[in-house]
Amino acid sequence: MKRRVLPSLNALRTFEAVARHNSFTRAAEELNVTQSAASRLVHSLEDYLEVPLFTRRSRRIQLTDQGSYYSRLVSRSLDLLEAGTVELMSSKAGKGTLSVGMLPTFGTRWLLPRLPSFQALYPDVSVNVVSSDGELDFTRERIDIAIRFGHGQWSEALIDPLMGEEIQVVCSPALLEGRPPLTEPGQLGSYRLIDHSTRPDSWEYWFRSIGSTMPEVNWGPRLEHFFMITEAAKAGLGMALLPTFLIQEELAEGYLVSPFPERIAGPGAYYLVTPDTKAGLPRVTAFRQWVLDQLK
Structure with missing residues (x-):
């Protein structure tokens, strides 16, 4: 030998x-x-x-x-x-923990409502969902797999595209009361615009995508996560730019309205990122396949 x-x-x-x-x-x-x-x-x-x-x-x-x-x-x-x-x-008696790095709002709105079906298939796997939206470092964050927004450029990992997003301008209905109807994007200059700190160019991207010039901006609060921006918009703190699929409930129940019909494709997409070092682990493989099955 x-x-x-x-x-x-x-x-x-x-x-x-x-x-x-x-x-x-x-x-x-x-x-x-x-x-x-x-x-x-x-x-x-x-x-x-x-x-x-x-x-x-x-x-x-x-x-x-x-x-x-x-x-x-x-x-x-x-x-x-x-x-x-x-x-x-960690696989004693067929049990173990799967740590999933998750964008906070995406995890709350998309993953958690679906997670019971994964647990039904794999009852002995304990799922640990970790808020994760900074630089992706699986070793430092001690996570096995992650869902991130970007352009699919993560090294030494298996990358599965999940979905894109449409973004639109929304606000509380109360914010529009007693004011002239919004007919032109430039009129947004008379409103506070809620800023997304992890996507600082979102508003500029939206104006450019609809062929309009961005007016002088009266900035409202600067917030880190979509769920914070959603709540700020519902509270009347300003106009928000949000992915449609994350606010369907608020739109359906009238907590948010969209003053403009334009919905544009966002500047990136959501990806499932599996590090090469974890790709062969049974729990990781099972979760990856389950996530992909949710999109069929």
């Missing part, structure tokens, strides 16, 4: 930590070893590979080109090994 050509796992763990922190001291603290022990392990790895992984000048270190390549390879491999280990440990 062919023997694997592999260095010690301890040396690899130490090298990965040193490369990530760019520091023997910080890596040693993380691994609960002495700095000299961490240094010896990295030296032993370099001796084994017969390749320098770091350049050392005074008290500073820097990855060599070979070291940079190897650190990425080792980091991905350890992520995969960790994911498999956690999966195996």
Whole structure:
């Protein structure tokens, strides 16, 4: 039987930590070893590979080109090994936890109402829904799969397009009472416009898409999530720009109205993002297929 050509796992763990922190001291603290022990392990790895992984000048270190390549390879491999280990440990008696990174409003309006059907199919899987809408980092956020808005550009992941969105201008009916009817987009300059902090160009995009010039804006509150913007609009705090599918209930019940008929395609789409390191895990595979089935 062919023997694997592999260095010690301890040396690899130490090298990965040193490369990530760019520091023997910080890596040693993380691994609960002495700095000299961490240094010896990295030296032993370099001796084994017969390749320098770091350049050392005074008290500073820097990855060599070979070291940079190897650190990425080792980091991905350890992520995969960790994911498999956690999966195996959490699968006792067929149970386990699936952590889903979710846009807050999308999760509330789209995912949660549908989630009982997943739980009926997989009753032993505990679903942990985590609010997640910043830079996508599966390791740091400790999530297994995510639904995000964007343009499908996430590296080292399996990307499934889910849906686009139509956006429209809405407000509380009370906001329009006693004022002249809105017939031109430019009239929005006399109203406060609620700003979406994570999509700061939304209003400019809307005016441009309907072939209109954006007027001088009287900004209202600046809010982070769609559910906040929805509530602010219902409260009469200003005009809001919202995806139609997220506010169907408010429109149907009259809490929000749309002063303009235009509904335009949003600047991105929703995607299901599965990291390569988690794509083969049974619970992740089951959830991914279930989400895709919801769109049929």
